[in-house]
Amino acid sequence: MTENDTQTTEEIRVRVAPSPTGDPHVGTAYIGLINFIYARQRQGKFVLRIEDTDRARFVATSEQMIFEALHWLGLEWDEGPDVGGPYGPYRQSERTEIYREHADLLLANGTAYRCFCTAEELEAARKHQMAAKLPARYPGTCRHLAVAEVEAQLAAGKPYVIRMKVPAHGSTSFRDELRGAITFEHTNVDDQVLMKSDGYPTYHLANVVDDHLMRISDVIRAEEWISSTPKHVLLYQFFGWKAPRFWHMPLLRNQDKSKISKRKNPVSLVYYRQAGFLPEAMLNFLGLMGGGMPAEINNATEKFTLAEMVEHFDVKNIRPAGPVFDLTKLRWLNGEYLRALPPEGFYAALRSTVLSDAYLREIAALVQTRIETLGEFGNLTGFFFAENVAPPQDVFLPKKRTLEETLAFAAEQLTVLETTEWTHAALEIALKQLGDAQGWSVKENFMLLRAILTGSTMSPPLLESMIVFGKARTLDRVRRFVDAQKKAPPPKKA
RNA sequence: GGCGCCAUGGUGUAAUUGGUUAACACGUCGCCCUCUCAAGGCGAAGAGUUCGGGUUCGAUCCCCGAUGGCGCUACCA
Numbered sequence: 001m002t003e004n005d006t007q008t009t010e011e012i013r014v015r016v017a018p019s020p021t022g023d024p025h026v027g028t029a030y031i032g033l034i035n036f037i038y039a040r041q042r043q044g045k046f047v048l049r050i051e052d053t054d055r056a057r058f059v060a061t062s063e064q065m066i067f068e069a070l071h072w073l074g075l076e077w078d079e080g081p082d083v084g085g086p087y088g089p090y091r092q093s094e095r096t097e098i099y100r101e102h103a104d105l106l107l108a109n110g111t112a113y114r115c116f117c118t119a120e121e122l123e124a125a126r127k128h129q130m131a132a133k134l135p136a137r138y139p140g141t142c143r144h145l146a147v148a149e150v151e152a153q154l155a156a157g158k159p160y161v162i163r164m165k166v167p168a169h170g171s172t173s174f175r176d177e178l179r180g181a182i183t184f185e186h187t188n189v190d191d192q193v194l195m196k197s198d199g200y201p202t203y204h205l206a207n208v209v210d211d212h213l214m215r216i217s218d219v220i221r222a223e224e225w226i227s228s229t230p231k232h233v234l235l236y237q238f239f240g241w242k243a244p245r246f247w248h249m250p251l252l253r254n255q256d257k258s259k260i261s262k263r264k265n266p267v268s269l270v271y272y273r274q275a276g277f278l279p280e281a282m283l284n285f286l287g288l289m290g291g292g293m294p295a296e297i298n299n300a301t302e303k304f305t306l307a308e309m310v311e312h313f314d315v316k317n318i319r320p321a322g323p324v325f326d327l328t329k330l331r332w333l334n335g336e337y338l339r340a341l342p343p344e345g346f347y348a349a350l351r352s353t354v355l356s357d358a359y360l361r362e363i364a365a366l367v368q369t370r371i372e373t374l375g376e377f378g379n380l381t382g383f384f385f386a387e388n389v390a391p392p393q394d395v396f397l398p399k400k401r402t403l404e405e406t407l408a409f410a411a412e413q414l415t416v417l418e419t420t421e422w423t424h425a426a427l428e429i430a431l432k433q434l435g436d437a438q439g440w441s442v443k444e445n446f447m448l449l450r451a452i453l454t455g456s457t458m459s460p461p462l463l464e465s466m467i468v469f470g471k472a473r474t475l476d477r478v479r480r481f482v483d484a485q486k487k488a489p490p491p492k493k494a
Numbered sequence: 495g496g497c498g499c500c501a502u503g504g505u506g507u508a509a510u511u512g513g514u515u516a517a518c519a520c521g522u523c524g525c526c527c528u529c530u531c532a533a534g535g536c537g538a539a540g541a542g543u544u545c546g547g548g549u550u551c552g553a554u555c556c557c558c559g560a561u562g563g564c565g566c567u568a569c570c571a
Contacts, residue, residue, distance in 0.1 A: 021570080051571065053570090054571065122568090129495095161569050179499070179500090187497095189497090193568080195569085200569090202571085203570075204571095226499060227565070257564065259564070285506095288507070290506095293507095295509080299519085300518085302506085322499095323506060324506075326506065329520045329521080332519090339533070
C-alpha cells in the first residue's frame with residue numbers, strides 16, 4: 001500500500017477493458033492481473049468493461065473467450081457485462097446513447113465540432129504532410145465552420161464525425177504514477193475524432209466517459225496509451241470532471257523487443273490454456289514482468305501465487321522498461337508447477353486439458369473409420385498431442401514446387417488462417433480461394449497444410465482436424481513452421 | 495519525419511535507494527547421479543551497469559547531452 005491511499009478515504013475502483021476483436025490476449029491478462037491486485041489490496045472494485053466500439057474488427061465469439069480466459073486465470077471481476085453492477089451497462093455498444101449525449105455536451109460548450117471531411121480528403125492531406133516531413137495532423141478544415149455552413153451540410157445529409165477542439169496554444173501535463181510528470185505541447189496533440197460517422201464513439205471518448213461514470217479511481221493500462229493521455233486529460237477538463245490517476249504499465253515485448261504480437265509470439269490465452277500451461281504458472285510469470293514483488297521474495301524464489309502477489313506486490317515497484325515475454329522461462333516455471341503437483345493432481349490436470357474427455361471424443365470421431373485396431377489410435381493422432389511436429393522437406397514439399405514458392409505459399413496460408421472464421425465452411429472457402437489466386441491445386445494446397453499440421457501426408461481429414469486442434473494451436477504450429485524454415489532453410493542436398 | 499517513453503550479462507529481475515569482488519533466476523556449457531531422457535546436485539562462462547560529459551571524496555543510482563530501442567502519429571483499440 002502506498003501513502004497515497006492511507007490519507008484518503010476514496011473508494012478504489014479499477015478496470016480492465018479489452019476489445020473483443022479476437023482471441024483474449026496475454027497483454028489483457030497482464031493488465032488484468034495488475035488491476036486485480038491493485039483492487040484487492042485496497043478493498044476496491046475490479047471492473048470488467050467490454051470495449052466493442054469497433055464494429056469492423058468485432059468478433060462475436062471473442063467476448064465469451066475473454067470471460068473464460070479471465071476465469072481460467074482466476075482474475076474474478078466484481079462488476080461486468082455478465083455479472084452486472086451499479087454502473088452498467090458494461091458493454092460499450094450498449095451505451096451509445098450516453099456517448100451521444102456527452103458528445104453533444106462538448107458540441108454545446110464549444111470544445112468539440114462536427115467535421116465533414118471525407119476519408120479521401122484526409123488521406124490526401126496526410127500524404128502531403130508526410131511528403132513535406134510535417135507532422136501528420138488534422139488540417140483543421142472544419143474547425144471554424146460557420147454555423148450556417150454546418151446547418152447546410154447537415155441539411156444535405158452529409159456524414160460527419162465529431163472532433164475534439166484541442167486548444168491551439170499551451171500544453172497539457174499529467175502525472176504518470178510510474179514515471180512522474182509528462183507534458184505534451186498542444187501543437188502535438190491532434191483534434192481527435194470522438195464520434196465516428198457510424199454513430200459509435202472512438203476509444204478516447206468512450207473511455208473517458210465510462211471511466212468517469214463508472215467512478216474509476218485509477219486507470220491502469222498499457223504504455224501505448226501514454227501519447228493519447230493528454231487528449232483524455234483535456235476531455236476531463238472539457239467535461240469539467242476530475243481525472244483519475246494514470247498508471248502506464250510497460251508493454252510486453254517479443255524477443256526482438258517490439259511490442260508483443262501474434263506474428264512473433266503466441267499471444268492468445270486460449271493457446272496457452274490448450275497447450276497445457278497452468279494458470280498459476282502464467283500468473284506467476286506475468287507477475288515477474290516488470291518486477292513488482294519485493295526483492296526479498298523475488299530474489300528468494302521467483303515463485304509465488306496470486307494470493308502472495310495480493311499480499312506483497314507493489315505496483316509502484318514496476319519498472320517502466322518493456323520486458324521480453326520469454327517463453328523459455330515461462331515453460332520452466334510451468335514445469336516447476338507441474339512437478340510440484342501430487343500425482344493425482346498431475347493426472348487430473350492432464351485429463352482436464354490435453355486428455356480431456358471432450359477432446360478425446362472429438363478425435364475419436366475422426367479416426368474411427370480409419371483404423372483397424374484400437375492400438376493404431378496413436379499412430380494417426382499423435383499430432384493432436386504433440387507440442388510441435390517438424391515435417392522434413394520430403395514430406396511437406398510438393399513434387400512440382402520449389403522450396404521458395406512453397407514457403408511463400410505457407411506464409412500466405414498462415415495469413416488466411418489468421419483472418420478466417422474457424423468453421424469448416426469458412427476455412428474451405430478461404431483456403432480454396434487462396435489456392436485459386438496463387439495457382440495451387442486443392443491437393444497441393446491442403447497437402448502442404450496437412451504436412452505442417454500433422455507432420456505427415458497421411459492423417460484424418462485436414463479441416464476437421466484443424467477445428468478439433470483449435471485455431472490458437474493450429475496458428476502457432478503454422479507460424480512455427482514458417483519461422484523455422486525462414487530462419488534455417490535446410491541445405492539443399494544434391 | 496514529429497512527439498513521447500525507456501535503457502543493469504542472451505532473457506527476467508536485485509543492488510541497505512551515492513559506498514558491494516554488481517546478486518539471484520531462466521538459458522548456455524561442464525561434471526555428478528543414472529538403462530535413456532528429464533528432474534535433482536555441483537560448478538563454469540557471460541554485464542563493470544549503452545556512450546560521453548558533469549555533480550561528488552565516491553556514482554548502476556543525481557543532472558545534461560548523444561546513441562539506441564520501443565510506442566503513438568486511424569472514423570483501431
